[in-house]
Amino acid sequence: MxxxxxxxxxxxxxxxxxxxxxxxxxxxxxxxxxxxxxxxxxxxxxxxxxxxxxxxxxxxxxxxxxxxxxxxxxxxxxxxxxxxxxxxxxxxxxxxxxxxxxxxxxxxxxxxxxxxxxxxxxxxxxxxxxxxxxxxxxxxxxxxxxxxxxxxxxxxxxxxxxxxxxxxxxxxxxxxxxxxxxxxxxxxxxxxxxxxxxxxxWTETKIPGLDASTFKSAEPITWKSFDGRSISGFITRPPARFTGKRPVIVSIHGGPEAQARPGFLARWNYFVNELGIAVIEPNVRGSTGRGKTFVALDNGMKREDSVKDIGALFDWIRAQPDLDADRIVAFGGSYGGYMVLGVATNYPDRIAGAIDVVGIANFVTFLENTETYRRDLRRVEYGDERDPAMREFLTRISPVNNAQKIKAPLLVVAGLNDPRVRYTEAEQIVAAARKNNVPVWYLLADNEGHGFARKPNADFLFYAVIAFVEERLLK
Missing domain, CATH: 2.120.10.30 (TolB, C-terminal domain)
Structure with missing residues (x-):
């Protein structure tokens, strides 16, 4: 004290x-x-x-x-x-x-x-x-x-x-x-x-020349998943001046014990307002905000059920008259990065690209290498890799061991000093995807950790994501 x-x-x-x-x-x-x-x-x-x-x-x-x-x-x-x-x-x-x-x-x-x-x-x-x-x-x-x-x-x-x-x-x-x-x-x-x-x-955030009053508000959406369970999320649609069916970025939160919530989209407004891309933020099973049963629905050997929630979201997108289900990019960071890679391996024909930021590619090596202060907490969520049956399951579902199924180009992002998800997770999926001739953009920052905090790096990542999204959705 x-x-x-x-x-x-x-x-x-x-x-x-x-x-x-x-x-x-x-x-x-x-x-x-x-x-x-x-x-x-x-x-x-x-x-x-x-x-x-x-x-x-x-x-x-x-x-x-x-x-x-x-x-x-x-x-x-x-x-x-x-x-x-x-x-x-x-x-x-x-x-x-x-x-x-x-x-x-x-x-x-x-x-x-x-x-x-x-x-x-x-x-x-x-x-x-x-x-x-x-x-x-x-x-x-x-x-x-x-x-x-x-x-x-x-x-x-x-x-x-x-x-x-x-x-x-x-x-x-x-x-x-x-x-x-x-x-x-x-x-x-x-x-x-x-x-x-x-x-x-007390404060009023303003940027000269930017009229934030034009930014679109997110709307709540729901869809039925593979087991009949209702899954929810939010969609931010582009302005009406963008005609025809609009491409979609599905942005999956990390955690997984977290929640996508409506608020200020910051740089994501560029994709909505300037590029005419709809942004969907799903709260798959395992997210918070829906009760303690819902938050545990992806634990252990139920891990891939959350990926199936995204597969059901793709069905919902196809049923929307204003959205283009053939032009979807999946984006996610940390656990959301695993989700992106899980989507790329389980639904390879339903996405045009995948952006994995500091994501998990191999659950076994992730659990073995993540910092000790959080390892036991992560084992409760993902399963204990020291148990033979769980190790076999985690090995079987890990994206790096299913990389031969990936078809869509990848943008993989990592920080060399990441104590949570080691950069070696990115190295594994990059090597495995390239071995199968999948186009991969790989961005490794030698002065970053779990996400890009330095403005020059964050700016570079933002421009890289724009270039990748334009190539995959707008050409």
Whole structure:
């Protein structure tokens, strides 16, 4: 524990096993610490530690309690009197619900508006009197305020249309800062005076000569997959001046425990507004935001079911009168890069090109080489490569071992210093595809890691993607 005003007096409080500890919250008297131990996105444990002794007690699920299925809980906040925790948990249902955990009795008391959505942020004011809560409603972040003592909802502030994120309290406990993003604006900062429910905009992002008000908003879409399950996503269609059936970029998010959400498309607006390409962002099984059953539907040996969701999306695209199913490029980064390669090997005749950015090509070598701090967490998701049956399965489905099926040209991108997905994953798929005479553009940055962070590199990658997409979709 470190006092930033007097670093010399830092002291070791306790040693914690494993690496998945986070979401630390101090009690108001600074004598206790609440913390989360994460085994996976679906399995966490809430502990309370005495800071004088370092001893900790498990409070959710309680010590000795073995739940019928894993529980996930996040966003811990001690109540003002120290008798309980405000948090979000899925203990009694599919979604993360707002709750108060009584530390004396162990009882959970749910409050707030219900709905089929996850609570993704809980922040208690410094004086312990007001809760700022962000809910993920169909991919859109919405803000609600509650009286912490009565747990009753307060008047909702009149924020502009968009996705709210990052609630941060001022030390005066009256002013709350949030960011709001929409298709027409990146994340700009607003403050809320909770005493009078007033809203004030603090930043306004503008680029000279750019009229962001013309940017198209994403529309929600759904389609049926191979097993009848409904899969959802978002489509951003190009302006009406582009006539005829439009080509499509299917942009698949990473994670896989993540979610495509409507917001500011940034550079992707170029493909929509200037090139007339529709952008579809699917939330295949394994994505968050649809409940804990949905997020686990791709685990282990169900891995390729998520790839089949993209195959069903291709059927949906073909049924649309304004989209050209013969001109599709698949794009994805990290786990999304695996998805792109999985699509290229499972649906080789249905795409015109594939862009794999820092993606997984071989699950076995990925798990063996990813940094140790995250290896066990990834084994929960993908399977344990040390188990012979799982190793055989992961070997069999890995794109590098199915590269002979690839027909569409590839653009493969990697960072030499990537600790998560080693650049050797890219090297493997590039070599295997070229061996089969598949055209491959390969971009390896020797000063990047898991994605391109340096602006010159990011710019170069952007121009490379434009050139690749123009060649594959517009010629």
């Amino acid at each position: 470190l006092n930033p005003l007097d670093p010399s007096k830092s002291r070791k409080v306790a040693s914690l096993p494993g690496t998945g500890w986070f979401d630390f919250a101090f009690s108001f008297d600074d004598k206790r610490l609440a913390l989360v131990e994460a085994k996976s996105i679906n399995e966490t444990y809430v502990w309370v530690m005495d800071l004088a002794s370092g001893k900790r007690r498990r409070v959710l699920p309680a010590e000795g309690e073995t739940p019928a299925q894993p529980i996930a809980s996040f966003h811990l906040n001690f109540s003002r009197d120290g008798k309980g925790l405000f948090l979000a948990t899925d203990r009694d249902g599919e979604f993360m619900k707002l709750a108060y955990l009584d530390l004396g009795t162990g009882k959970l008391q749910y409050f707030g508006e219900g709905g089929e959505w996850d609570i993704e942020g809980v922040s208690l004011s410094p004086n312990g009197r007001t809760l700022a809560v962000i809910a993920n409603e169909g991919g859109i972040g919405s803000l609600r305020l509650y009286d912490a003592a009565t747990r009753r909802a307060l008047a909702r502030p009149a924020l502009p249309v968009g996705t709210v994120a990052g609630a941060v309290w001022h030390h005066n406990s009256r002013d709350l800062a949030v960011s709001v993003a929409s298709a027409q604006s990146p994340s700009d900062v607003y403050t809320i005076d909770v005493a009078r429910n007033g809203v004030e905009r």
